[in-house]
Amino acid sequence: MNLDLLDKVLGVSGGISWVVSYVFYRLYRSRTDTARQVKNIPIWEPGEDLLSHLTNDGNLAYAAVEGVVKELNRTLHSRHGNNEGVIMETQLIEHKSQRINGFWSDVKKVLRDTTEYVPFALKPVKDSGTDGNKHVVEVLDPGQAARLRDELETTHDSFEPHRSSLVQIGIDRLFGEVSKGLQESEKMLLTGTSLLGVGKVFLERGQIKMAPPDDLSRTYILTKMRLSELVRHYEAQSSMYKVIALLSALIGGGILSIIVWRQTRAWLERRKQRIQFEDIRRAMAEAAERRRVHISVARNRNSEEAEIDNTCVVCLTNQRQVVALNCGHISLCADCAEALHFPKKCPVCRAAVVRFMPIFHA
Structure with missing residues (x-):
């Protein structure tokens, strides 16, 4: 092919x-x-019912738990306010304009991207506070949960423009890179946020815990939905x-x-042209046979020069045997005409060849 x-x-x-x-x-x-x-899947709320079920019937391979985010040991404090949470994601991004292939485009360069976690759990929505951590569901490996990063609340987002002199701006534009400024953002999962967790729920040393399911085809989810x-x-x-x-x-x-x-x-x-060239060769063989019967060959210098002038422009050996249509040029032998790459073009004028016709020399 x-x-x-x-x-x-x-x-x-x-x-x-x-x-x-x-x-x-x-x-x-x-x-x-x-x-x-x-x-x-069943939906549970952290509490005595869930604890009793796990104690009597064992683990829940895949279940949903609705509750409120509660820190276990310590909280993360926002660097730009009084917010407290259990997950904090901070980013520092440099915004630039770069000249690429003659066009200016906005690009971003991440200078810092960090995520901090502290242990947290889901507590009942209506929490009396008398049972301490007995009825909360500790959330393990939150970084593996789907959708969690989409649920973080933006607690800070600021942009600081880059200030440069006119000379520096001119130099930057000459080199094709202009700094526009720095964007600093902070996102947190705040304590007290209502959260739905979907995963494996089990009892370990009297403490209810949630973790990614053992069956990898099931998705571990933490979401506000x-x-x-x-x-x-x-x-x-x-x-x-x-x-x-x-x-x-x-x-x-x-x-x-x-x-x-x-x-x-x-x-x-190609098949059509192959059949066509077979017909051309057959006709030319018959013509050559008739010439050998009726004509005696006499060679002289003029006839030799004529023979040279009549050779194929590709192989420079065989006689020109076919005419290219529709351009009408007679420049090829049958072998070279058949060997031309498809789609075939005349070697003289490069016009597309519709078909070849044989010519007969007297």
């Missing part, structure tokens, strides 16, 4: 479309499975990823169909 540049570009594009389709199909299956798994909202969220994502996967698959299939159509058309054209 001979692939030209366009076929190669189409092949790469089709391959990328299939890869994108597969990636979004996996995302679609993941979101669909998560929505199905979460939809009918209610369970019904969470299910709708994953179902909406599933539908969106399904549409993207189908569109990518259709695009890939369409590109594959174009390649097959182009290659089939080229194969039919």
Whole structure:
């Protein structure tokens, strides 16, 4: 199979479309499975009922717990206010303008990105405070939970413009990089935040704990959403990823169909020309046989020069035997005409060759 540049570009594009389709199909299956798994799981609140169930019936392999964030040992204090929380994410980002291929574009450079965790638990929404930590659910490995970073509350976000002299600005623009300023942001999971946890719930040394499920096909989730909202969220994502996967698959299939159509058309054209050249050779062989019977060959200098002038422009050995249509140039022998790359072009004027016709020398 001979692939030209366009076929190669189409092949790469089709391959990328299939890869994108597969990636979004996996995302679609993941979101669909998560929505199905979460939809009918039991919902518990930290308290005596949950403790009694775990004591009598054992661990909950996959369950939901609704409660309020409570610190266990210490809290994290905001650097820009009086907020207290159990997770704090800080970022320092430098904003720049860079000249790329003659065009100015805004770029970001992360100078600092840190996340701090302290142990925390979920306590009952209506907490009397008399049982201490007995009825709270300690949350383990929160960094592995899906959606948690999306639930952090922004407690600080400021932008400090970069101040430079006109001379420095001119130098920066000359070198193609201008600093616009620094953005500092802080996000926290505040104590007292209502949170829904979905994962494995178990009892360890009399303390209720939540951790990532043992079954890796199940998703560990910490979110501010209610369970019904969470299910709708994953179902909406599933539908969106399904549409993207189908569109990518259709695009890939369409590109594959174009390649097959182009290659089939080229194969039919080559087959047609092969049959054509077989007819040309047959006719020329018959003409040569008739010449040998009726004509005696006499060579002289003029005839030798004429023979040289009549040689194929490609191989410079055989006589010119075919005429290229529609341009009409007689410059090739049959072998070289057949060997031209498809689509065939006249070697004299580079015009597209519709077909070749044999010529006969007297």
